[in-house]
Amino acid sequence: MASVVSGATGSAAGPQDAKSSASSSNRRSLADVRAQQRLQSRPQLYVNGEVECGGICATNMSQLYCAFRFRFIRANWFMLNGEERGETFVSDGHNGMCVWNHPFDAHFAALALEGWPRMELVVRGKDGDGRNQVAGYGQVLVPTKPGCHELIVQCWRPLSQDKLRQKLLGEVPELLDEEIDYIAQPNKSKPGIRAEDSVEVLVRFNVSLQEFRQNNLHVV
Template identity: 30%
Template sequence: MAELHVIGQIVGGSGFPQRRLFCKWGLQAGGAWKLLSGLGSGQTQVDDPQADDVAYWCHPLDVHFATKGLQGWPKLLLQVWHQDALGRSEVLGYGFCHLPATPGWHALTCLTWRPRGSWRERLRRRWLGGGPQLLSPPRFTAAGAGERFRLRTETAGAVHLQLGVLLRRFGRYGVQS
């Protein structure tokens, strides 16, 4: 079987309206893919940036996949959360990015979005916190804009990634890198 190794980190997040951020992440792949080693999901620590608007997490990623086909190439699903002074958490943005399909070192920026909500929900979010959240985040997070057409969304911020990709035995299966 062909193998995919991804080694890197979730560097941090920027452009979010609040401070004290953390990121929940998960991997999603098609039926032909099998996670051989590494974690399929996780969470970073909370960072409260003092000097700028970038929250640094430097959270490691190290996964090893085997596959029988290219369909369902792995995606990294991201949720950026805010933790207030009382320890309450609220989601600030959802995003996803495909793991790079070419070997080498990749610096990626994953843009995030969140449900816009009604004017009352936006007013409540501004003054009290909280706001609309997805009931089943994995389903909609990785969905393209065509599948999210019924949702009214707005941009939320960006998550920065640094990933090293190694491909093994893809040439045997007719895939040129």
């Protein structure tokens, strides 16, 4: 004969349960504070700046916008403050440029220098027929020297296997999975993908370093 378990009726948590929950929460908070304190003694990378503008001459597009994100080895780097991802507004082209002046700000702590943060870009826009298409993929290493740096990121985009179709229909192929490492690979050297140079994006970085000498680390 099968055993039957009667349904339990709900009951309010007693004082002991409340004390246990509060104690557990306090332990987690204390652990978080200690972890934060340990990271504060590690090398610190502060970076802010702007994704300033992109050229449209190589894209045949009238409007562009740019999505960006920081990529880093999470076992070695921790983002303490800031946004890991961002996206500009859609800018109309003028004199061959789309201007965004979109700010970014991030604060990292490092356990090891391997996997130094880089910024990856995906530029999209509208062509003359109003279709949203990819204009280019790009990446740039966050500068390792303190100071102000203005860098031009040469983006790339895939080439269609059917050049006639691409020319007649204006279809631009794009990556199905932007999480893969193709974006970080050098232009035109991606296994299985034919690529061409496309839009150039100007990015301004302001970099500050802290606690590197104290941890016997030197960057070049």
